Amino acid sequence: MSERFRSLRQGIQAEFPLLVGVFPFGMIFGAAALGAGLAPAEAQSMSSIVFAGSAQFLTAQLVHAAAPAPVIILTIAIVNLRHVLYSASVAPYVKHLPLRWKGLLAYLLTDEAYAATIVHYEEEGAAPTGHWFFLGAGASLWLTWQLSTALGIFLGANIPKSWPLEFALPLTFIAMLVPMLKDRPMVAAALSAGVVAVLGAALPYKLGLLLAALVGISVGMIAERRS
């Protein structure tokens, strides 16, 4: 078995538990998009073109509220600003790749693909076939997102609202977060980001999330300098 294929398979395997959390989220999106008045083809094309969970939910809400196009586009952009941080975070590991690989991996750089890939990169460093791991994680997430959206569209209003399916997503992030809390600066970063996210939850465009991430990163760096 080639080294590339091995890395690809490892990426899919590492992504698998996150897919379990993402699948119900995608189903809820499909159903919610129809509920907001989007056509099935529109809901599915949003999942493949925008390909960013929380931005898609907000877009569906804004379409439902008949928000003007520039507002929707601006919202998508601001909600996805955190991806600039992800981009910077994985950039050192993919800098040797040809442009078409960089483009493909950037398209696949979602929260969940990033979560599995950055853990791998931090443990293994920039291995020669690391981008195949990234591809395995990103592409399996992509496929899961498309399929779960389609199933959500198909089931539509038949998904009971009382099922707390959306909770699967924060649970996956808890599972990714906990093993990273290895030293005090990391814990300080996580705690401060959490507090600011709660305090800033009422800010528009999910700006509280971005603000919390920036505060967490700063607090982590200060804590590291002291220790």
Add this chain to the structure above:
Amino acid sequence: MSMLLIFIVGGLLTFAMRFSFIYLLGRVPVPESVRRMLRFVPVAVFSAIVAPELLLPSGRLDLSLGNSYLLAGTLAFIAAWWTKNTLITILIGMGILLALKLLF
């Protein structure tokens, strides 16, 4: 503006942000200080995603035992600590939340 055009523009902007540093860092060297800073990106972002889901389930701060999201999330946190297993963490958290919703 048609819906599809909105998605295309939104998707291109999203791609541009995901591509930004992946593209730029191939061209300029990364200073050590930036490298140290980036180490904190995952913990900070993930914590910022999770905290409001547990503490503000209905939009308002709820630290009571009646907040089943906080309770299930805390137990999932402990499960993650113990098992270091993502799948088990999700299943335990989901199971506890469902049980609490059915019981109360």
